[in-house]
Amino acid sequence: xxxxxxxxxxxxxxxxxxxxxxxxxxxxxxxxxxxxxxxxxxxxxxxxxxxxxxxxxxxxxxxxxxxxxxxxxxxxxxxxxxxxxxxxxxxxxxxxxxxxxxxxxxxxxxxxxxxxxxxxxxxxxxxxxxxxxxxxxxxxxxxxxxxxxxxxxxxxxxxxxxxxxxxxxxxxxxxxxxxxxxxxxxxxxxxxxxxxxxxxxxxxxxxxxxxxxxxxxxxxxxxxxxxxxxxxxxxxxxxxxxxxxxxxxxxxxxxxxxxxxxxxxxxxxxxxxxxxxxxxxxxxxxxxxxxxxxxxxxxxxxxxxxxxxxxxxxxxxxxxxxxxxxxxxxxxxxxxxxxxxxxxxxxxxxxxxxxx
Amino acid sequence: xxxxxxxxxxxxxxxxxxxxxxxxxxxxxxxxxxxxxxxxxxxxxxxxxxxxxxxxxxxxxxxxxxxxxxxxxxxxxxxxxxxxxxxxxxxxxxxxxxxxxxxxxxxxxxxxxxxxxxxxxxxxxxxxxxxxxxxxxxxxxxxxxxxxxxxxxxxxxxxxxxxxxxxxxxxxxxxxxxxxxxxxxxxxxxxxxxxxxxxxxxxxxxxxxxxxxxxxxxxxxxxxxxxxxxxxxxxxxxxxxxxxxxxxxxxxxxxxxxxxxxxxxxxxxxxxxxxxxxxxxxxxxxxxxxxxxxxxxxxxxxxxxxxxxxxxxxxxxxxxxxxxxxxxxxxxxxxxxxxxxxxxxxxxxxxxxxxx
Ligand SMILES: Cc1ncc(COP(=O)(O)O)c(C=O)c1O
Ligand SMILES: Cc1ncc(COP(=O)(O)O)c(C=O)c1O
Numbered sequence: 001x002x003x004x005x006x007x008x009x010x011x012x013x014x015x016x017x018x019x020x021x022x023x024x025x026x027x028x029x030x031x032x033x034x035x036x037x038x039x040x041x042x043x044x045x046x047x048x049x050x051x052x053x054x055x056x057x058x059x060x061x062x063x064x065x066x067x068x069x070x071x072x073x074x075x076x077x078x079x080x081x082x083x084x085x086x087x088x089x090x091x092x093x094x095x096x097x098x099x100x101x102x103x104x105x106x107x108x109x110x111x112x113x114x115x116x117x118x119x120x121x122x123x124x125x126x127x128x129x130x131x132x133x134x135x136x137x138x139x140x141x142x143x144x145x146x147x148x149x150x151x152x153x154x155x156x157x158x159x160x161x162x163x164x165x166x167x168x169x170x171x172x173x174x175x176x177x178x179x180x181x182x183x184x185x186x187x188x189x190x191x192x193x194x195x196x197x198x199x200x201x202x203x204x205x206x207x208x209x210x211x212x213x214x215x216x217x218x219x220x221x222x223x224x225x226x227x228x229x230x231x232x233x234x235x236x237x238x239x240x241x242x243x244x245x246x247x248x249x250x251x252x253x254x255x256x257x258x259x260x261x262x263x264x265x266x267x268x269x270x271x272x273x274x275x276x277x278x279x280x281x282x283x284x285x286x287x288x289x290x291x292x293x294x295x296x297x298x299x300x301x302x303x304x305x306x307x308x309x310x311x312x313x314x315x316x317x318x319x320x321x322x323x324x325x326x327x328x329x330x331x332x333x334x335x336x337x338x339x340x341x342x343x344x345x346x347x348x349x350x351x352x353x354x355x356x
Numbered sequence: 357x358x359x360x361x362x363x364x365x366x367x368x369x370x371x372x373x374x375x376x377x378x379x380x381x382x383x384x385x386x387x388x389x390x391x392x393x394x395x396x397x398x399x400x401x402x403x404x405x406x407x408x409x410x411x412x413x414x415x416x417x418x419x420x421x422x423x424x425x426x427x428x429x430x431x432x433x434x435x436x437x438x439x440x441x442x443x444x445x446x447x448x449x450x451x452x453x454x455x456x457x458x459x460x461x462x463x464x465x466x467x468x469x470x471x472x473x474x475x476x477x478x479x480x481x482x483x484x485x486x487x488x489x490x491x492x493x494x495x496x497x498x499x500x501x502x503x504x505x506x507x508x509x510x511x512x513x514x515x516x517x518x519x520x521x522x523x524x525x526x527x528x529x530x531x532x533x534x535x536x537x538x539x540x541x542x543x544x545x546x547x548x549x550x551x552x553x554x555x556x557x558x559x560x561x562x563x564x565x566x567x568x569x570x571x572x573x574x575x576x577x578x579x580x581x582x583x584x585x586x587x588x589x590x591x592x593x594x595x596x597x598x599x600x601x602x603x604x605x606x607x608x609x610x611x612x613x614x615x616x617x618x619x620x621x622x623x624x625x626x627x628x629x630x631x632x633x634x635x636x637x638x639x640x641x642x643x644x645x646x647x648x649x650x651x652x653x654x655x656x657x658x659x660x661x662x663x664x665x666x667x668x669x670x671x672x673x674x675x676x677x678x679x680x681x682x683x684x685x686x687x688x689x690x691x692x693x694x695x696x697x698x699x700x701x702x703x704x705x706x707x708x709x710x711x712x
Contacts, residue, residue: 025505026504029416059411063555064419066558067423103562121391139505151591152562153562186546191542202421202422203556205460207460236507280371
């Protein structure tokens with residue numbers, strides 16, 4: 001039986017909280033954090049909630065050299081009833097463990113991880129912001145800590161959870177963003193680490209984002225690593241296209257991150273009897289649909305932004321304006337329904353939310 | 357003019373040194389380390405040599421989440437004359453800065469980096485081991501330290517150098533190793549980060565190594581990410597094949613690490629009038645050459661192992677034994693000449709070594 005009786009050490013003095021209205025993404029952190037250690041001889045041990053504090057590591061710790069690490073991102077929401085609830089945390093824990101397997105990191109007992117998230121959020125409950133669009137972002141992550149320069153899986157790890165009260169991810173909110181198609185750099189390729197939520201995927205993607213940021217593009221749209229022909233995903237979102245009444249999203253092919261929001265969007269569309277298909281889709285197909293006037297909507301899906309309509313897709317010198325740069329009906333309905341479920345404003349027919 | 361007047365704080369009590377004969381790779385660290393900070397408003401500042409000590413970082417530091425980091429690996433050698441010398445440190449510094457550019461990390465002034473390496477090795481000179489095959493491994497690295505969960509280049513970094521007295525990387529020494537061809541996982545693809553010395557490339561490769569380690573394979577041979585047909589490199593070595601009198605190594609195609617040892621091997625072979633070609637080479641070509649009895653030698657090249665003859669190459673159920681599992685003449689001559697230059701036993705006609 002896995003340890004669940006975490007020791008809890010609370011802060012003496014709580015930090016002042018940022019104004020709910022002025023929250024940015026990932027800049028403020030709460031009073032406490034969760035830490036648990038792993039040693040190959042002991043397994044995971046010493047789960048504890050402690051005051052938010054710096055981590056002290058040997059400079060030879062493997063995380064600094066070979067990047068053996070995974071992370072997750074999910075949110076806790078303040079409901080109108082005054083509760084705090086999590087959105088599909090089970091999905092994040094399962095994905096964490098799938099990422100662990102790809103990265104040769106020992107998996108974490110499901111119940112233990114769930115308990116750690118719940119208890120930590122519970123301890124810092126007064127940090128869950130209440131203003132519209134705000135939430136408490138939960139960042140579980142695991143880092144390799146063995147001080148050793150050989151290239152091999154670490155024998156020691158730390159599992160850490162930190163919490164950050166956040167506002168809207170995109171300054172634009174639910175307003176459409178401009179996305180640039182990346183045709184030089186590659187995020188991931190089948191057989192690589194694209195399917196895992198691991199640091200290297202993000203480090204490698206920065207250069208592409210930098211390239212287009214000056215031109216006003218929020219993020220890049222990645223193409224496949226083999227032929228640079230097929231759509232993969234956006235910076236930190238999966239992507240959907242509504243073409244001629246049908247919603248299409250790239251199938252999970254081994255290089256795309258299997259998003260929890262993506263899965264939820266598919267479930268919602270099905271429940272509404274809106275045709276939705278997971279399949280390979282090329283940039284050419286998108287272009288053609290656009291030319292024919294059949295590209296009705298495009299949007300990204302992700303925990304940070306929920307639903308982010310794409311108002312413009314640019315590649316080379318071509319700028320495809322989608323739905324007159326306005327939020328489409330399906331995008332809007334998905335955003336509204338998802339957020340209403342997340343904030344407990346409507347019934348949750350799927351049992352997606354879990355009360356803390 | 358970049359800062360070079362580093363402050364030096366020496367330890368009060370030196371650590372006991374490990375026995376030269378029992379050194380492993382990357383397990384022991386010296387008394388001191390070099391640290392320099394970067395802030396977007398200040399540039400690189402406060403270069404200092406301090407006692408080897410833990411690093412203290414905010415748990416939201418970007419290195420833990422998005423893996424923005426680069427590293428290098430080079431060595432200092434004790435010569436028979438009692439000097440300490442570095443092997444081509446200029447190449448490593450240039451490569452560090454090329455990696456920095458790919459990973460959106462601010463570059464470091466060449467002279468400053470060189471001075472940091474030299475001064476640190478000088479302070480820990482008595483840590484350079486003297487037994488045959490031993491050396492002082494130098495690990496410069498840069499990590500993103502800004503506490504921020506947005507996916508963007510960090511505004512703060514640390515440049516750190518640590519030193520580790522090392523024995524031979526492979527237990528087998530110059531004896532041939534067995535290498536397995538990897539046909540499921542991919543290390544890198546053009547447009548990705550393969551050319552940069554960055555953590556994510558190594559984290560992603562662990563699973564492949566794990567898969568074959570039990571069967572006695574030292575490392576895996578990576579194939580290209582597009583077609584899994586062309587040879588890329590070995591775990592932490594570039595790779596060469598001697599076919600019918602000609603030495604062939606995969607051309608630097610954007611996904612292969614440009615090894616300093618690789619470059620030196622090419623220079624040496626040219627100086628000996630042994631034909632050497634950098635070009636795309638397929639696994640099929642290797643197989644065919646082996647069947648015809650023309651695959652005379654195969655070897656890896658890298659700072660850790662210098663030259664590592666490949667005695668067996670395995671893929672699927674086929675085991676190609678190369679040169680009867682014995683070290684070939686060219687491999688031997690390269691190893692001997694490289695190490696003689698590195699240890700100052702012969703003249704250095706190329707000006708590769710730099711005295712500390
Ligand atoms: C690369 C990438 N794709 C897609 C997503 C969306 O996944 P989720 O809906 O689980 O947040 C994320 C996570 O934010 C991501 O990092
Ligand atoms: C992936 C990879 N390939 C090749 C090499 C060889 O490079 P070098 O000869 O500069 O050590 C290394 C470094 O050790 C490496 O990590």
